[in-house]
Amino acid sequence: MSDILNFIDGAYVAGGGRWFDVVNPATGQPHARASEAAEADVDRAVAAARRAMAGPWGRTSEADRTAMLNAIADEIDRRAEDFLAAEIADTGKPLSLAGTVDIPRGAANFRIFAKMIGAEAERLYEMATPDGAGALNYAIRRPKGVVAVISPWNLPLLLMTWKVAPALACGNAVVCKPSEETPSTCALLGEVMRAVGLPDGVFNVVHGFGPGSAGAFLTAHPDVDAITFTGETRTGEAIMKAAAVGTRDISSELGGKNAGVIFADCDLEAAIEGTARSTFTNCGQVCLCTERLYVERPIFDAFVAGLKAKAEALVPGAPFDSATTIGPLISAEHRTKVMGYFETAAADGATVVTGGSAFALPGDHEGGFFVRPTLWTGLAEDSAAVREEVFGPVAHIAPFDSEAEAIALANDTRYGLAATLWTRDLSRAHRVGAALEAGIIWVNTWNLRDLRTAFGGAKQSGIGREGGAYSFDFYSETRNICIKL
C-alpha cells in the first residue's frame, strides 16, 4: 500500500490528522492510505499560498503563465501512465474510459486555458469609451488571491484540473481538497508542479473529509479569498454558509436529475445509442447523466426495448480487461445508497425493465461495488427514484403525448444541470431547447463539450458558470480605473 501525503509549500508532508484507507472500488480492498490534514496543516497551506501571491507569482505575465500551463499539460501527458494507474486504483473505472476521457482531459484543461488567457488579456485591457465628464475609464483584472478548490470523486483529475487550470491562468494560488475517496491523482499533480518549476506555495493539496476535517477548515479559513466547489447540492449549501463569513466569492457545480426528452421524429437508433451513453457512462456517476427519460408514446415500447438491449450488453468487469464496458460504483456506502433506490422503486410499484440488483464478479473482483445497469417504467413522478439524484447506472422511462407535456415533465425538478433532446425537427429543437430549465442542453448528442462554452447549472444545480471566459470571470477580480482628463 502506498502513502498519499499532503502537498504544502512545495513539499510532501504527513498531516496532523489520522491516516485513512483509500479503497479500490473494483476489488473492495484498500490500495493506499492517505494522511489527513489537521487544521494547522490547512493554515500552513493557506499561508504558503498567501506568501506565493505576495512573491513573484503575484506579478507573473500572461506569457509566463501560458508557458507554465502548457508545461503542466505536457508533464501530465508525459506521466499519463502514472495518472492512469492512480485514477483507476481510486475509481475502478475501465481503462477505456479513464484513458480516453479522464486523463487526457486533465492535460486538455491546462492547454485550453493557456490558449485563452492571452486573448482574454487583450480583451481585458481594452480601453472603455471616455465618458461625457471627461474621464477615461478602463478595467484591469487581478487574481482573486488564494482560491480553495474542493472536488468530488467521480471524475477526480478532470474536475480538479478544470478549476486549477483557470485559477493559475489568472494568477491565483490554490489550496486543493480532493475527495477523500480519490486523493491519488491530485497528490500526483504536486510532482507535476515541481517538475515544471511552479513556485512553492502556488499549488497546495490538503487531504481529508468535509465537516470537522480539511474541507471545513479550508472553506472557513479567513485568508481564503474565493471557493470553487463541485459536489452535492447539500454540501454546496454548507459551503455557501462558510463562504458568507467574510463575504467570499463562490462558484458551485452541484447535483442534477437530468432529463432526456425523446420525440417520435428522432433518429431512434441514435437516440437509443446516445441515451445508453448518457445513462450508463462511468456507471451513471457523471453529474450530466440522464436519470429521467421522457419518450413520445408512439416510440415508447421500441425505445424501452432498445435501451434494455443496450443496458444488458454492457459488460461489468475489471478495469484493465479490454472487454469491460462498465465499472463499479465508488464505494460500499454509495452502493448501499443506489441499491436503496432499487428497493424504493420496487416498493413504489416500478416495473423493472432490467437490472435492479448487485453484480458479483469472480476472483479478485468479488468484493467490488458492481451493480447491474437498471431501467424502470411505471413510477409516479413523485417517487423518490424519479425525484432524487441516484448517481448510479439507472433511469426511469415515462411516456408523453405532447411537446408541452414533455417540457413540463422535464422541468418538474429542483435541479437544472443538463438536459438532452432528441428530434429531427429543427424548429422544435430550438423551441424546446430554450424552454428546458437547465444550464446545458444537448440536441441529438450528449456530453459533446467545447471547453470554451459556459458550464454550470440552473436552479439547485449550481451558482455561476465556468468554462472559457466564464472561468476567467470567476477566478479574477475586475478593477475599474478612472482617470480625470
Ligand code: NAD
Ligand atoms: P460531496 O458533496 O459529498 O463531496 C464533494 C467534496 O466536498 C469532497 O471533497 C468532500 O470531502 C467535500 N466536502 C463534503 N462536505 C464538506 C463541507 N461541509 N465543507 C467542505 N467540504 C466538504 O460530493 P461527492 O459525493 O464527492 O460527488 C458527487 C456529487 O457531485 C453528485 O451530487 C454530483 O452530481 C455532483 N457533481 C456535480 C458536478 C457538476 O459539474 N455540477 C460534477 C461532478 C459531480
